[in-house]
Amino acid sequence: MSRLTGILFLMAVxxxxxxxxxxxxxxxxxxxxxxxxxNCHGSFPGTPGTQALEVLYRGLKPADLEExxxxxxxxxxxxxxxxxxxxxxxxxxxxxxxxxEALTAYLAFDY
Ligand code: HEC
Numbered sequence: 001m002s003r004l005t006g007i008l009f010l011m012a013v014x015x016x017x018x019x020x021x022x023x024x025x026x027x028x029x030x031x032x033x034x035x036x037x038x039n040c041h042g043s044f045p046g047t048p049g050t051q052a053l054e055v056l057y058r059g060l061k062p063a064d065l066e067e068x069x070x071x072x073x074x075x076x077x078x079x080x081x082x083x084x085x086x087x088x089x090x091x092x093x094x095x096x097x098x099x100x101e102a103l104t105a106y107l108a109f110d111y
Contacts, residue, residue: 022105029106032099033066036090041065048086065107073108 040049043064054063062068080100083089095103105111 025102025105028099029102029104032095032103033106036095037065037103040087043067052085068107069109071108073104073111076104076107 037049038047040047041053041064043050043066049065050063053061053065057063061070065071077100079087080090080095080103090100
């Protein structure tokens with residue numbers, strides 16, 4: 001193998017593993033979301049988060065967090081750790097830092 005071929009090979013391997021990791025992280029983020037968030041933020045009746053965001057944005061933005069494309073990573077981290085109105089604070093024993101990163105990767109546009 002020439003040196004260039006070797007380097008290209010390593011770059012291809014890094015790309016494939018990098019993509020797999022990002023995908024795994026998003027999948028984990030969806031699991032965390034379905035466990036901790038969807039009961040308040042889902043698109044089905046009786047979800048107070050969705051109802052509150054409907055009132056707040058009056059149709060200017062989707063009320064369902066999973067449909068948002070403008071959520072910054074910092075906002076997701078902040079709200080999960082500090083809560084807002086009836087949204088509770090999530091402790092690290094409930095959502096670990098690693099799971100919070102996965103959740104952020106799943107929800108935020110700029111992760
Ligand atoms: C007990 C219900 C409840 C749970 C559980 C909950 N939320 Fe919320 N969340 C709310 C409410 C209500 C609001 C709107 C507060 C307001 O009036 O601004 C909100 C707002 C937010 C916002 C701000 C959106 C915006 O545009 O202002 C984010 C981000 C958010 N929640 C993320 C999450 C995530 C991620 C989880 C899961 C870890 C979660 N929430 C779990 C009730 C909840």
